[in-house]
Amino acid sequence: MSVGATFTGSTPEEVAAFLADQRHQLKPFRRVVVAPDRTRVVDVNRNEVVFHGVTYGHPLLEAVLRGAGASFDPANFHTPPIGQQTREFGCTARYPWAHDRIL
Numbered sequence: 001m002s003v004g005a006t007f008t009g010s011t012p013e014e015v016a017a018f019l020a021d022q023r024h025q026l027k028p029f030r031r032v033v034v035a036p037d038r039t040r041v042v043d044v045n046r047n048e049v050v051f052h053g054v055t056y057g058h059p060l061l062e063a064v065l066r067g068a069g070a071s072f073d074p075a076n077f078h079t080p081p082i083g084q085q086t087r088e089f090g091c092t093a094r095y096p097w098a099h100d101r102i103l
Contacts, residue, residue, distance in 0.1 A: 004043075007051045012063035015051075019067035022049050029091040032070045034061065036085055041068045056080055065089060 004026055007018050019041070023029070027043040039051040039061065054060045056078050065072050070089035081087055 004047045005049050007049065007054075010060075012060060015060055015063040016067050019049070019064070029068045029070075031091055032065055032068050032089045034080075034087045034089070036080075039064055 005018075005022055007015065009015065009018060022041075026047050026049070027045050029041055030044050031042050033040045033042060034055060036055055037052070039054045041049040041051075041064065051060070051064055054064055061078065062074070065077065069091045071092055072089050077089075
């Protein structure tokens with residue numbers, strides 16, 4: 001894995017702009033890994049974008065998950081799983097096959 005970029009902003013708008021910029025430079029996002037010290041957004045080639053300090057209970061965690069297209073339950077995404085330090089959220093495809101043909 002290689003670190004593509006590290007986020008240094010502090011607002012949800014900066015998270016959205018940062019992820020939009022990284023989306024053009026990386027392949028499609030595959031998963032979001034939340035650890036006790038940071039959050040990583042990993043693409044299909046295992047390149048990653050790192051958010052140091054954004055972890056469980058941080059106000060920017062929801063913006064990172066939404067910006068990456070992760071599937072998560074808004075009621076309990078801030079709690080780590082029992083007996084584990086990290087939690088992974090899978091990312092959905094932004095544009096599924098034949099999305100333009102649905103009427």
